[in-house]
Amino acid sequence: MSKSTALKAASQFFSLLFCLILLPAAFAQPEELNGTVIYENGTYERNIVPGLEEIYGNYTVHDIKPDYYSVDLMPGEYETFNVSFRNEGNENLDIAPKVAAPSNDYYDVVNESWITILPENVTLSPGVEQNFTIEVSVPEDAESGEYEAQVAFTNDTYPEKYDTPVYIQEPAEGYDDYLYTEGYDDYLYTEGYDDYLYTEGYSDPMYVNAMQLWVSVPVRPKLELQTSYVSDTVEPGKEYIYVIKIKNVAGKDVTIDPKLMKYEIYDYSFDEPSFSDDTIEISAPSTIKAGEIANMTIRVPVPEDASGSYDAYIEMNADGNENDGSVPQISLSFTVDKQPTRPYVRTFNTTTADPITIEVSAETFDQDESVRISPEKEEPSFEINLTCNSSPVNLTLVKAAESGTVYSQGYIFPIWATENSSSYQSDSGKYTETYRTAGAIGTWELTILSKNINSFDYLITVGESE
Secondary structure, eight states, X not given: OOHHHHHHHHHHHHHHHHHHHHHHHHHSOGGGOEEEEEETTEEEEEEEOTTHHHHHOSOOOOEEESSEEEEEOOTTOEEEXXXXXXXXXXXOEEEOOEEEOOSSSSSEEOOGGGEEEESSOEEEOTTOEEEEEEEEEOOTTOOOEEEEEEEESSOOBOOSOOOSOEEESSOOTTOSSEEEETTTTEEEEOOSSSEEEOOOOOSSOOXXXXXXXXXXXXXXXXXXXXXXXXXEEEOTTOEEEEEEEEEEOSSSOEEOOOEEEOOXXXXXXXXXXXXXXXXXXXXXXXXEOTTOEEEEEEEEEOOTTOOEEEEEEEEOOGGGSOOOSSSOOEEEEEEEOOOOXXXXXXXXXXXXXXXXXXXXXXXXXXXXXXXXXXXXXXXXXXXXXXXXXXXXXXXXXXXXXXXXXEEETTSSSOGGGSTTSOSEEEEEEEEEEEEEEOOOSEEEEXXXXXXXXXXXXXXXXXXXXX
């Protein structure tokens, strides 16, 4: 459960609780009602069911802003923020903020030594506001995880156990049986009409005047990769070799044992993979020293009879441990595509003798150009033939053009992975050939055989083109 979800669940729980309690009060006789509840921003008289003061007690809810705060800090990092507290009571109030465990055990508890609050204590007159500075400092040896705490400004707490039944006339709308408040170890029990609402206590005291603090400590990375995926179109009978750079950023030596893994949980395809896992060979050093950049080689000899696609990922198994998020995985995706041997055929008719222009183009993708060692990427081309009324027609190549998108160093790959290569990277482009011939009235047949291209576009223009 996320931090915002936990907070929302808490808010919904108390809102529902107050609604269910006040519902019968609206229909009861005045002489049966008594009691006082003190709410935020002042004291308001409320007619409540007798005995409820034993559950809620008499306390003042002071103004705290913000009432929750979250930080993401790596071990060794710190962050400072301010919290304002305004005395909403009628008397002077001695404030000595303290760090307390959350009222639930869903997250780990923030260590009190991580938190510094200034000023440590202060006396506030009614209506006076005081700013507190809170510093969260995560030690170098802190374990990654999600942490939570209450920063309590007064000692007022909600009762540890609500054991007084509260009569309700009907269950909450949409809830016939059980109503759970996620993350707070409580439940609301409503069954049918004319029943009671029971609540069980919190595992730790829940302070009335407190802000909720969440601290997320991410996993310190051990390895960085030149790229986290290899996606390529391969041909049967050819061997493909990819080399990926790996950098040790852990500050100490890291052992690795790369293994090929399948996406079994998320694989809903009924098609067999184009080749077996044993086809792929992975080689890398067993130990990468601190700060060292090493190479991992992926060899893919595609079988002659291969077809379809193959998807898997490489788990690094750093230091022989299960991946805790400190090491990225490498996704592998291969599509087996045989070069066509038969051309594409397009027939069209003309009613004038205007000249004819034919343009064919194809998108090219070079996202793996920097990691694929062999075979070298072959240039795209087209073999085009044209006939008119079954007679061959001479085509003149009037233009061949290439275009693409180029990124500066470090955009696609990290800077350390491109230090010894080009300062620019290109992952997409377009190749275009334009032909022209004299026109005639009749039936035309255009054939296009593409090479080193997965798909192409064509445009036939009759008449002078702009």
